Amino acid sequence: MSNVQEGEVAIIGAGPVGLFAVFELGMLKITAHVIDALDGPGGQCSALYPEKPIYDIPAHPEIMAADLIGKLTEQATPFAPVYHYGQQVVGLEQQTDGRWLLETSKGTRLLVKAVMIAGGVGAFGPNRPPLAGIECYENAGPGLGVRYMVTQRENYRGKRIVIAGGGDSAVDWALSLAELAEKVYVVHRRPKFRAAPESVARLNQLAEQGSVVEMVIPYQLRGLQGDGSLLEAVIVADLAGNERRLDADVLLPFFGLSMNLGPIADWGLALEHGHITVTPETCQTNLQGVYAIGDIADYPGKLKLILCGFSEAAMAAHAIRSQLHPDEELHWEYSTTKGVPGE
Template identity: 50%
Template sequence: MPQTPLETDVAIIGAGPTALFAAFECSMLHLKTLLIDTLDEVGGQCAALYPEKPIYDIPAHPAITGGALVEALEAQIAPFNVPRLLGHQVTTLSGYRGAFRLGTDKGAQIHAKAIIIAAGAGAFGPNRPPLDALGDFEKSGAVRYYVRRKSDFTDKDIVIAGGGDSALDWVVELSDICRKIHLVHRRDRFRGAPETLARVESCIASGKVEKIVPYQLHALHGEDGTLAEVEVIDLEGKTRRLAATHLLPFYGLSTDLGPILGWNLAVTRNTLPVMPVTMETSQPGIFAIGDVASYPGKLKLILQGFSEGAMAAHAIYPIIYPETALHFEYSTSKGVPQPG
């Protein structure tokens, strides 16, 4: 039997930080909201990829981990009891502004008057290095693409491969607990914030980190999924073997908008172009915020995604209440509902 459709004012596709704050902004405007996400928990990439990694550009927080940020956002929307449909991927979308119909891969049906797509960069997965027997070492946990618990690497010899922000950030974060870190990159130039680069150089100077450049990953050595050495090779074919129990390759994420590509929305470079004043996509009533949204001057920062969520909520209000003027009030004046 078909499931009874879930009725809501706003369906938010995604449940990462930007989506959670958009749910708060919608709820403050008395818009009934539903969160939908393919993951089994809220938090998006923050929860799935780097729950213990500090984020430094959240206003009023000199540093906050991804996990702590998600917990704070959950506490912020707790008074509204926002329902969520987790472990569901939205596969079908039809209808029009004020009357959309969504279907998920688990058979759920949702009726919504407006939609906010806050799906980050879409479905994401790591770019894997082309190494023999890689799968065996992935299964054992010797090769990892995300750090969920820093304590797993206490007193370990590890190799971190990559030259971008993720590789450099984790060099800094793990340098105090690892016995030795080898930082492998194909050239002696890294892409990171000046402060992070300075901290990495400090770690190298202290002897906690050894920079292996210009080298690339070449082979993994060990038995039954237990890693013993990571072999690297330079441009002239010279190889080195680095003792290591873990390899952390940070070569970025491969992303895919998936079913979104079939929803007749304008797409540019795997993003959804929007009107920057309203965050509305090429289809009326469908809005996009966060990394998936693009417009001139866009910055891919969580704090900008928060602002976009507020703008989308205010643009949606007249769709839900077409005959009611929105008299904006500051939260210091109106407050929020209290639990219970």
Template identity: 60%
Template structure:
């Protein structure tokens, strides 16, 4: 049952970078947006997982932090006065007799929209926790101590003894970054081969050769030690069953995310391996007026990059225009010609 109702042109599910850019693209075509996200802040994974991690493949920015990218996208989107519904999940999506769409959220909000743009990334997500006894005892500690699954502020780890577990991009990139400020950094991985970008792995190995980082390979996590809720050591085990303890103030296990489409899986969309199959020429998700963009969208040759999602946001907005404004001609214009509204 809804307690608050809204009517809008476009409902965007997901306030990550692609969802935020969709606000701008829709606004440029005269369409107003309401945005819903299960997180209590905008930004998706950029905010939740790597706000202080540099991103290198955003056009025009040789390097930009995840959090800064979100700030800039929100400033750009603010020109069109979007309405955000954060900290709530869309639990109902149904077609109305008017050929519009109704979205109901977990907070009792109802939204009547002509078009739905699904920019939900990987759906709801959370960390894959290592199977260690009493690990929850060391969770929910202040940043820079205990067991943490993401780094929000790099400086929280200054002068801390850091143990990182994993062999992917997050593990390698944060090991390289935190080595500059931490008291010590040890990287635990089950083998001596890492799955991160080659350049990042080269940096990791150079720091290891210099003694700045300790590579603990081939080892796996075996246990945790502490005093009260204060973590003091991480126990690791090699392939022969031999154990050793690494002094630690904080453990950062980077074993990827558990992903859950949640209610999205029940909406009758073109699902394929936990993604929504779309027509890349329109980003249509198989139901009239429903589009999917960003990481959740799938088609042959799709590249999972933020810049790909940005292009899909523009495609979806143009395809949505005749649904929102039937019979109204859309004359393509570059932003350099059309301009943008004055900030207010």
């Protein structure tokens, strides 16, 4: 096949469970490609609540979601995963030799021996506001154009930022980026926010103090101005249709994620209420060589917890090793004994 990258395992989803699966596979000397519709790792942890604490991760009485993703990415790094961000898997087809051919929305084609679906609640991506030409600004440089998540906070230093939305992500990032941005406009269609009251109070206080934060309420996004690649301004309109121009380097629209199975629903998987049915011992689906872990996987007694997803990643990794090397006995070693590459 031409223009096809070959590998051992493809992991669909770069959330916490998908990232930990890279580690578990790597400890078994299995390499992985990781595909995610978002433009960086972390899934919901990064896109929805990066600065919110998580309390049920073992050995961490409290850890910020973004910090958890950072640690998981660091843990996966020694195993050299190949990441394919900003693209959704739109096709999955088994070949005559038993391998699986995946194709993404950007035309990437992967031929692998096993597939691990770790897509959280499904194939999801950011809710894109209906603005003419918005796609042209989505591929601008770091901290520029239209971005749906913040992966490197420092990229926004000195920038003029428009944040749209009324949830925790919008408010949390407005507070965080106000520390280093030239200007932060917070655009929301009504005075009431859905974020934590303490955070909203802090944001309003910053705005009242005449800091870099300005509350643009009640307004909604109306349009974008620029040269088709470099954003110059965001046009907003109030409820009466009166427009205002906000000079901006970047627009961060935080309108949540569109969550549905998407193309996954057409792959012949056994589904139950929008989840993929798996065998608990191996996390294998009804398709040979295709596994599902994390929130998207379902079996009797399933608990939708990150730590359960971590366990499923380990079980699926071991099942995949048995699939890839059926004649090789696994000589079990704990990580304290074998270490990781580079140590």
